[in-house]
Amino acid sequence: MKNHYFALTLLAGVLLGIGLFNKNDYYFNVLNILLLKGLIVVGLSLLMGYAGQVSLGHAAFYGLGAYTSGILTAKYGWSPLSALLAAQGVTLLAALIIGIPALRLKGHYLAMATLGFGVIVYVIFKEMIDLTGGPSGLVGIPPLELLGHTFLESRQYFFLFALILVLAILFALHLAHSPFGRALLALHDSEAATMALGYDTGRLKLIVFLISAALAGLAGSLYAHFAMFISPTSFTFLHSVKFVTMVVIGGVASLWGALLGAALLSVLPEILTVFEDYDVLVFGTILVAIMIFLPEGLFKGLGNLFYRLKKCKN
Amino acid sequence: MGEILQFLLSGLTSGAIYALIALGFTIIYNATEVINFAQGEFVMLGAMFMATFCAHGLPIPLAFTLAVALTALAGILVERLTIYPARNASPITLIIITIGLSILIKGLAMFMWGKNPLPVPSFIGEKPLRIGGATVVPQSILILAMAVIAVWAMEIFFQKTLTGKAMRACAANRLAARLLGIRVEPLVLLSFALSAALSALAGVIISPITFATYDMGTMLGLKGFSAAVLGGLTSSTGSVLGGFILGILESLAAGYLSSAYKDAAAFIILVLMLLLKPEGLFGKKEIKKL
Numbered sequence: 001m002k003n004h005y006f007a008l009t010l011l012a013g014v015l016l017g018i019g020l021f022n023k024n025d026y027y028f029n030v031l032n033i034l035l036l037k038g039l040i041v042v043g044l045s046l047l048m049g050y051a052g053q054v055s056l057g058h059a060a061f062y063g064l065g066a067y068t069s070g071i072l073t074a075k076y077g078w079s080p081l082s083a084l085l086a087a088q089g090v091t092l093l094a095a096l097i098i099g100i101p102a103l104r105l106k107g108h109y110l111a112m113a114t115l116g117f118g119v120i121v122y123v124i125f126k127e128m129i130d131l132t133g134g135p136s137g138l139v140g141i142p143p144l145e146l147l148g149h150t151f152l153e154s155r156q157y158f159f160l161f162a163l164i165l166v167l168a169i170l171f172a173l174h175l176a177h178s179p180f181g182r183a184l185l186a187l188h189d190s191e192a193a194t195m196a197l198g199y200d201t202g203r204l205k206l207i208v209f210l211i212s213a214a215l216a217g218l219a220g221s222l223y224a225h226f227a228m229f230i231s232p233t234s235f236t237f238l239h240s241v242k243f244v245t246m247v248v249i250g251g252v253a254s255l256w257g258a259l260l261g262a263a264l265l266s267v268l269p270e271i272l273t274v275f276e277d278y279d280v281l282v283f284g285t286i287l288v289a290i291m292i293f294l295p296e297g298l299f300k301g302l303g304n305l306f307y308r309l310k311k312c313k314n
Numbered sequence: 315m316g317e318i319l320q321f322l323l324s325g326l327t328s329g330a331i332y333a334l335i336a337l338g339f340t341i342i343y344n345a346t347e348v349i350n351f352a353q354g355e356f357v358m359l360g361a362m363f364m365a366t367f368c369a370h371g372l373p374i375p376l377a378f379t380l381a382v383a384l385t386a387l388a389g390i391l392v393e394r395l396t397i398y399p400a401r402n403a404s405p406i407t408l409i410i411i412t413i414g415l416s417i418l419i420k421g422l423a424m425f426m427w428g429k430n431p432l433p434v435p436s437f438i439g440e441k442p443l444r445i446g447g448a449t450v451v452p453q454s455i456l457i458l459a460m461a462v463i464a465v466w467a468m469e470i471f472f473q474k475t476l477t478g479k480a481m482r483a484c485a486a487n488r489l490a491a492r493l494l495g496i497r498v499e500p501l502v503l504l505s506f507a508l509s510a511a512l513s514a515l516a517g518v519i520i521s522p523i524t525f526a527t528y529d530m531g532t533m534l535g536l537k538g539f540s541a542a543v544l545g546g547l548t549s550s551t552g553s554v555l556g557g558f559i560l561g562i563l564e565s566l567a568a569g570y571l572s573s574a575y576k577d578a579a580a581f582i583i584l585v586l587m588l589l590l591k592p593e594g595l596f597g598k599k600e601i602k603k604l
Contacts, residue, residue, distance in 0.1 A: 048406075054406060098585075101588070101589040102589070108349075108405075109592055112543055112584070112588055113585055113588045113589070115536070115539075115581075115584075116588070117581075117585055119536065119577070119581040120581045120585065123575060123577050123578035123581075124575075124578070127574040127578075237532075237536070238417075241413050244410070245410060245413070248406065248407065252406070280418075280420065281418065281422060281425060283417060283421075284416075284417035284419075284421050285414075287410070287411075287414030287418075288396055288414040288415055288418060291400065291403070291410050291414060292399050292411065295400060295404070
């Protein structure tokens with residue numbers, strides 16, 4: 001836990017430094033999106049690394065948060081905070097409906113059910129034009145307003161998102177190291193043994209799934225206000241896949257690995273724009289290569305590599 | 315009456331395509347327990363090769379054979395280069411590899427063929443036929459016939475030939491199959507080739523109707539996957555029936571409910587199936603309720 005606190009303090013320090021000294025709005029915009037992805041990935045990492053379940057529909061929860069917040073504020077004049085709370089309600093309800101039946105079963109049923117759910121939600125965003133604006137998107141979402149303060153600059157959003165992310169990581173770390181987290185780890189290794197210890201494993205998995213969906217929904221609400229415009233193309237199956245990829249690339253069992261993966265996959269496309277249309281080609285190759293050569297993820301894989309190199313030298 | 319017949323016929327046509335793709339999913343899943351998310355890209359490759367060969371003036375039967383054979387070769391390459399080196403990794407890692415592959419193959423296709431849809435000539439004329447008040451293009455009938463022949467040929471292969479029986483033995487219990495002296499690796503390779511060939515066939519025969527585009531595989535692949543889950547993922551009969559059921563229900567939903575939500579219909583069926591009868595229509599009852 002000590003190391004985790006150290007790493008978290010370091011992260012908070014770096015974020016504070018960037019926030020204070022960076023003058024470039026473009027960097028803030030890229031980093032803000034990265035921080036929101038980080039929020040989603042923290043939840044997904046809990047779900048995948050601790051409960052051993054995969055969600056292929058997290059972009060849908062992200063989208064439900066964004067669209068509920070966006071529609072309630074832009075079309076019905078709700079205040080951003082009350083819309084955000086309503087969005088949390090909608091996201092949790094959707095997660096309950098999918099999670100309760102799917103998590104009763106062993107195996108990767110949650111992955112298949114969330115895949116279907118994700119595509120359905122995407123089609124709804126695209127086709128319910130009266131409410132969502134359809135393929136051309138939802139415009140006129142007001143900026144975020146909290147405690148009488150209106151967020152207008154990218155820098156203000158940066159500080160808010162950074163604070164929320166640090167709090168979310170703190171929460172996730174404590175959860176993972178609590179009796180609840182240990183029960184989850186046990187569940188990951190042997191479901192039967194965990195049941196024998198008297199845990200209701202279905203409920204454990206459901207709680208983690210709800211937490212991860214809520215975090216994705218929160219990221220979506222924040223995104224809607226920050227971007228002030230949302231369209232269905234941000235919430236496709238490919239985005240769900242990218243979230244899962246971030247977690248796996250970094251290393252499923254580690255929160256920090258997942259954050260590393262999020263950083264890498266968010267920054268990579270910005271760099272790859274020099275390849276223009278061929279960026280997907282490079283992205284696919286990197287993804288396949290990492291999975292083949294470092295199946296435990298970059299975080300652990302690179303650590304092992306350093307260790308081996310060191311041994312070779314001696 | 316003509317209306318419902320029309321919906322049924324178009325449902326059967328897309329159902330035949332889904333059935334071929336679903337069968338491809340099942341074959342790879344049975345051999346490796348990998349859900350191959352690059353399956354849809356094999357469909358796209360088949361259609362793209364077909365469009366290229368036709369544009370170069372090759373006769374249709376030759377173009378057809380070459381397109382299917384080249385995609386089967388692509389399936390073999392995919393297995394050798396990506397799945398085989400990572401065969402000891404966890405299932406989720408393998409699934410991510412296939413997702414990465416799907417992005418990679420789609421990117422390659424865009425690089426090679428561009429973003430514009432490529433036309434493919436119809437195999438047997440364009441003149442629509444009238445069947446009891448419904449109108450069908452001849453290509454639809456051809457799709458149905460070829461899919462049925464392919465499925466039937468696969469069934470004979472699995473039931474009557476020694477190799478087919480060995481593949482079924484591997485699917486049932488890999489270790490026991492090994493103990494009987496069956497070499498598993500070549501069978502895995504064969505299953506990728508077969509699966510890619512079936513998907514390529516689906517792409518080739520649908521291409522005169524939909525044209526060939528670099529991103530056509532994603533949606534077809536996901537729907538084929540839904541069909542395979544509907545049929546139980548492990549059963550080849552189930553996945554074929556799942557494909558036809560999905561195609562017909564989708565077409566009816568688009569016709570009578572709302573065409574805008576056509577793409578959602580398949581996935582609503584998938585989710586409902588997982589919630590109500592997760593082992594699928596014909597799957598083995600190995601799912602344990604907690």
